[in-house]
Amino acid sequence: MGSVITKTHTNGLEYVDINTHHCQARIFKQGAQIDFFQPQGQKPLLWSSSNNDYQVGTAIRGGIPICWPWFGLHENASWPQHGFARIQMWQLSEVNINDTEVDLLFTLTIDKNSQTYWPYHTQLSARFRLSDRLTVSLINTNLDSQTITLTQALHSYFPIGDIHQLQASGFSQSHYIEFDKGPFEQTQDRVQFTQETDRIYHPLGPQQLLHTPDGIIQITRENSQSAILWNPWHAKSKRLSRFNNDDYRSMVCLEAANVLDDKVTLAPNETHTLSTTIQWKK
Numbered sequence: 001m002g003s004v005i006t007k008t009h010t011n012g013l014e015y016v017d018i019n020t021h022h023c024q025a026r027i028f029k030q031g032a033q034i035d036f037f038q039p040q041g042q043k044p045l046l047w048s049s050s051n052n053d054y055q056v057g058t059a060i061r062g063g064i065p066i067c068w069p070w071f072g073l074h075e076n077a078s079w080p081q082h083g084f085a086r087i088q089m090w091q092l093s094e095v096n097i098n099d100t101e102v103d104l105l106f107t108l109t110i111d112k113n114s115q116t117y118w119p120y121h122t123q124l125s126a127r128f129r130l131s132d133r134l135t136v137s138l139i140n141t142n143l144d145s146q147t148i149t150l151t152q153a154l155h156s157y158f159p160i161g162d163i164h165q166l167q168a169s170g171f172s173q174s175h176y177i178e179f180d181k182g183p184f185e186q187t188q189d190r191v192q193f194t195q196e197t198d199r200i201y202h203p204l205g206p207q208q209l210l211h212t213p214d215g216i217i218q219i220t221r222e223n224s225q226s227a228i229l230w231n232p233w234h235a236k237s238k239r240l241s242r243f244n245n246d247d248y249r250s251m252v253c254l255e256a257a258n259v260l261d262d263k264v265t266l267a268p269n270e271t272h273t274l275s276t277t278i279q280w281k282k
């Protein structure tokens with residue numbers, strides 16, 4: 001059936017190495033961050049920078065960072081961008097493996113320091129279902145006695161060959177905000193890239209496609225009406241951590257999100273599950 005083995009990176013970070021007849025994958029316990037996923041006989045479906053140092057306490061540039069419990073900059077500018085979950089250690093709490101898939105559950109215990117940012121009693125888990133496709137689900141349950149509100153994203157990085165050739169489709173009838181301006185109407189179904197792109201689409205339909213030289217990557221979202229489409233282009237690339245100057249050429253982010261009016265509000269005992277599924281389109 002395959003193997004699921006916990007290993008330690010030379011720089012000290014623990015990760016789970018998954019090897020089955022359907023796929024190979026690697027998930028770091030820090031951030032519950034998957035940074036490699038390759039269905040057998042097909043190309044990898046996630047992009048990751050060769051500039052990563054995999055140091056404890058720094059976010060990995062690539063794969064699917066989990067942005068929680070806020071996406072982007074916090075109104076308190078000294079708080080970490082995209083929340084704290086991506087730099088916290090998660091626990092691997094369930095492993096199920098059968099002939100058709102591997103199913104892993106990670107949970108986050110919010111430590112004392114992070115309680116400064118998030119003093120609410122919340123259960124947060126990330127479920128990974130891996131076969132010839134990957135489904136990642138971020139499951140929030142409000143165990144507090146008061147209503148909680150959060151924003152979040154599965155900040156997925158995709159390998160797209162050449163950003164100048166890339167076409168992304170599935171954007172018709174949407175609107176977007178970019179660099180705090182808008183909303184602008186998305187008039188065409190396809191998006192092409194000629195400059196820095198950093199758009200929050202809302203509302204956005206549940207499926208988009210990335211047309212790459214290696215095939216079409218299909219991305220679907222559940223319980224998400226919003227998504228971020230991002231490429232930093234060359235000037236911003238030079239300012240990003242763990243990112244080579246020309247990395248922008250070979251990646252794009254399309255991030256399953258709950259942001260803007262699509263933020264998550266949970267009454268006591270309510271649960272919300274944000275999911276994204278990625279695969280090579282057949």
Ligand SMILES: O=P(O)(O)OC[C@H]1O[C@H](O)[C@H](O)[C@@H](O)[C@@H]1O
Binds near residue numbers: 059081198230241253
């Ligand atoms: O460098 P990071 O904190 O990982 O953020 C990387 C990027 O994330 C999102 O896509 C934002 O929309 C971008 O504005 C930001 O630059």
